[in-house]
Amino acid sequence: MEPGRRVRLLTLLATALGSSLAFLDTTVVVVALPRMEEDLGLGLSGQQWVYLAYALSLSAFYLVGGAVGDRVGLRRTFVLGVVLFAAASLLTALAPGEGVLVAGRALQGVGGAVLTTTSLALLRVTWAGEAGRAIGLWTALTSIATIGGPALGGLIVQTVSWRLVFLINVPLAVVTIALAAAGRGADERSRGRSTLDLVGSSLVAVGLAGVSYTLVEVRERGLAHVLPMLAVGLLALALLVAWTRRVADPIVPPALLRVPGLAAANLVTLVMYAALGAHVLFLPVYLQFLGLGPVLAGLAFAPPSIALILLAPRLGRYADRNGPRLPIAAGAATIGVAALLLLQVATRAQAWTWGLASIVVFSLGLSAVVAPVTAAALSSAPEALAGVATGLNQTVARVGGILSVAAIGALAGALFARRGGAGDTPFDPRASGVARDAGVSAFHAVALSVAALAFAAALLATACLRGSRQRNTPSSRSSVSLRSSPPA
Known part of the structure; x- marks a missing residue:
């Protein structure tokens, strides 16, 4: 095989394998939570933190991992991320109580965050002008795991132990590391920037962790409880802005945002993933509120995964050749139509008709969006x-997903109460009468x-993204030209 193709x-x-491990831990753990609670006596709060510790760490360390x-x-950082993930999985599997379990999930x-971020960056560098196709193939491969992963995880939990869900990550991580080492190119760059902004990295982690925690917990715990964390998060972000303006090589060079197309692609990403976060x-x-069981409700996302496998590589390649504007704009509009179809779903029977139609339409839209929008945000950046x-x-x-889930969840709760509903959730399957009607609303x-x-x-995609192939990428541009001014 040609060396370049082998790499x-x-x-x-x-x-793809490394990222699948990270993605599956978001979904499989939800299936395992009841058994964890039985085994370790977590309670509702403990179960929430098993999920939140992972989600907050992800959002806080994406930028740090990239830097x-x-x-x-x-490649070296990707392997480090896989090793850390495997070690944390082992710690989680052996956890004797809630504290160690939550700590393991945070790690x-x-x-x-580190392995997922460097996964996409590695694809961007090794596939160069075919980044859209590569990300499409990566999406398709990781989608295979999302189809069978939750069901397999449920089977493992039911027949063996929830601990095996985490232990199985260790041998899979070994395979991932072997593939990464074998795929190293002879001329592959081992280093990029000459400095690492440790202060900026720390401020990013603290700032995003504080804000993310606030957005997730404010509705459940109240403003007074989360206000200290919000203050810490906002202070860290304010200090980050000041630090970025003074340091020679900050974690996010301000000029990077001025690279043509990058800011626009990230703006579209923010709004698009806000929609996806709430929908998912x-x-x-x-669906469970309407009477479908957990397995059937989970299978609602099998069609999108299948569509991603079949269509994402092709649409990513199309974006490479013709620009990302058309597939992203058409895909986002299709997702909007899919959401409107759900307005016809108020009963279990309608879930099988209008609901199924919505899922099919959503699948097509998602396939058109995912690879092109990610490639658009990465292909503009220098290597x-x-x-x-x-x-x-x-x-x-x-952040788009966290913002939308918090805001739309608050909207749903307020409307539920205004329509006469009562209880902790608008979507209690046991609800009837006025409460059920309020839940539907x-x-x-x-x-x-x-x-x-x-x-x-x-x-936004129609107005801001390019509609033709990018002729000159900034891959060869020196990163020095993208740094901020030296300290005053």
């Missing part, structure tokens, strides 16, 4: 800053919000 193929397989990758080498989030969370909850550009895009996507507000965000993303 690209092995890198693709390594990054480290640019400094010490993307898994750090490893997951609330749809399975609503020396591929890691931090990927971390920025991943952070923007995660609350979800319809969710669907309208998702549709509005998707259509907004379509308009």
Whole structure:
């Protein structure tokens, strides 16, 4: 096999397998939570933190992982992320109580952020002008895991132990590391930026952790409880801005945002993933509210995964050749239509008709969006800053989802109460009468919000993204030219 092709193929397989481990830990753990609670006596709060510790670490360390990758080498950092994820998985599997379990999940989030960010950056560098196709193939491969992963995880939990869900990550991590090492090219750059902004990296982690915690917990715990964390997060972000303006080589060079197309692509990512975040969370909850079981509700996302496998590589290649504007705008508008179809779903029977139609339409739209929007955000960045550009895009996507889930969830709760509903959730499957009608109204507000965000993303893509292939990429541009001014 031609050396260049071998490098690209092995890198693709390594990054897809590594990222699949991180993605599956988000979904499989939800299936295992009841058994964890039985075994360790977690309670509701403990179960929430098993999930939140991972999610908050992910959002806080995407940028940090990208910056480290640019400094010490993307492949080396990717392997480090896989090792950290595997070690944290082992700690989680052996946890004797809630404290160690939550700590293990937080470390898994750090490893997951590092390996996911450097996965995409490695693809951007090794596949160069075919980054859209590579990301499409990566999406397809990781989607295979999302189809069978939750069901397999449920089977493992039911027949063996929830601990095996984490232990199985260790041998898979070994395979990932072997593929990554075998896929290293002879001329591969091992280093990029000459410095690592440790202060900026720390401020990013603290700032995003504080703000993310506030957004997730404010509705459940109240403003008084989360206000200290919000203050810490906002202070860290304010200090980050001041620090960035003074340091010679900050974690996110301000001039990077002025690279043509990069800021626009991240803006579209923010709005698009705000729509996706709310849709992915609330749809399975609503389907169970209508009377479908957890397995059927989980299978609602099998069609999108299958569509990603079949279509994402082709649409990523199309974006490479013709520009990302058309597939992203058309895909986002299609997702908006899919959300509007859910306004017709108020009963279990309608879930099988209008709901199924919505899932099919959503699948087509998602396939058109995912690879092109990610490639658009990465292909504009210079190779020396591929890691931090990927971390920025991943952070923007995660923050978009957190913002929308918090805001749309608050909207649904307020509408539920206004329509006469009572209880901790608008979507209690045991509800009847006025409470049930209020729950349906609350979800319809969710669907309208998702549709509005998707259509907004379509308009932004049409207005801001390029409609033709990018002729001159900044890959060869010196990263020095993208740094901020020296300290005053």
